[in-house]
Amino acid sequence: NAGVTQTPKFQVLKTGQSMTLQCAQDMNHNSMYWYRQDPGMGLRLIYYSASEGTTDKGEVPNGYNVSRLNKREFSLRLESAAPSQTSVYFCASSRSLLQTRSYGYTFGSGTRLTVV
Amino acid sequence: GQQVMQIPQYQHVQEGEDFTTYCNSSTTLSNIQWYKQRPGGHPVFLIQLVKSGEVKKQKRLTFQFGEAKKNSSLHITATQTTDVGTYFCAGYGGYQKVTFGIGTKLQVIP
Numbered sequence: 001n002a003g004v005t006q007t008p009k010f011q012v013l014k015t016g017q018s019m020t021l022q023c024a025q026d027m028n029h030n031s032m033y034w035y036r037q038d039p040g041m042g043l044r045l046i047y048y049s050a051s052e053g054t055t056d057k058g059e060v061p062n063g064y065n066v067s068r069l070n071k072r073e074f075s076l077r078l079e080s081a082a083p084s085q086t087s088v089y090f091c092a093s094s095r096s097l098l099q100t101r102s103y104g105y106t107f108g109s110g111t112r113l114t115v116v
Numbered sequence: 117g118q119q120v121m122q123i124p125q126y127q128h129v130q131e132g133e134d135f136t137t138y139c140n141s142s143t144t145l146s147n148i149q150w151y152k153q154r155p156g157g158h159p160v161f162l163i164q165l166v167k168s169g170e171v172k173k174q175k176r177l178t179f180q181f182g183e184a185k186k187n188s189s190l191h192i193t194a195t196q197t198t199d200v201g202t203y204f205c206a207g208y209g210g211y212q213k214v215t216f217g218i219g220t221k222l223q224v225i226p
Contacts, residue, residue, distance in 0.1 A: 042218040043159070043204065050212055090158055101146050102208040104161035 006108035013081040021076040023091030031097040032074035036087040050097045081115045120207045122217030135192040137220035139205035148188045149206040
């Protein structure tokens with residue numbers, strides 16, 4: 001059972017370069033998320049997709065774009081990387097995200113990104 | 117907007133001692149989740165609490181959801197070195213907004 005698979009696991013970028021972080025889940029989950037984790041800041045939501053065909057901004061969307069390619073895949077793109085985007089990025093999925101309740105998240109193993 | 121405060125941010129305990137982390141929300145929550153992240157790892161879902169006053173146990177872990185559904189706690193009895201990690205709460209107040217607490221980093225001294 002793969003769960004949530006993220007690629008790559010590590011990446012070093014130069015300022016101004018672009019890259020796409022890939023995420024795929026095999027649990028037939030409707031909702032998918034991208035978080036970044038920085039020391040002392042906890043987990044901050046970048047973008048989410050409550051269901052296939054929809055995407056919405058989270059707490060810190062600036063400098064990022066996302067694509068919900070299909071029900072399984074949700075990618076995160078950095079168009080012009082900046083040192084402030086050095087972080088650990090986690091993709092997550094959940095059964096659904098309803099108005100009245102949420103469900104537990106399954107997280108991927110993370111991408112450790114350094115922008116120099 | 118919804119805020120979830122988690123305390124303490126760090127806790128060192130001797131192995132065998134108890135440990136508690138607390139989450140307080142600025143708004144009433146529909147449900148709250150707890151996660152554990154081992155050093156260098158990713159968050160792993162532990163449990164979800166939905167009902168007012170709910171108490172759930174997983175072996176040495178006890179989770180509580182307050183009567184007003186604005187606070188929650190995780191208590192570990194007789195900590196072990198395998199309990200080391202960061203414990204996060206995540207509160208859901210509706211409108212597709214899940215807010216994570218900053219986490220409590222637990223160190224267990226053998």
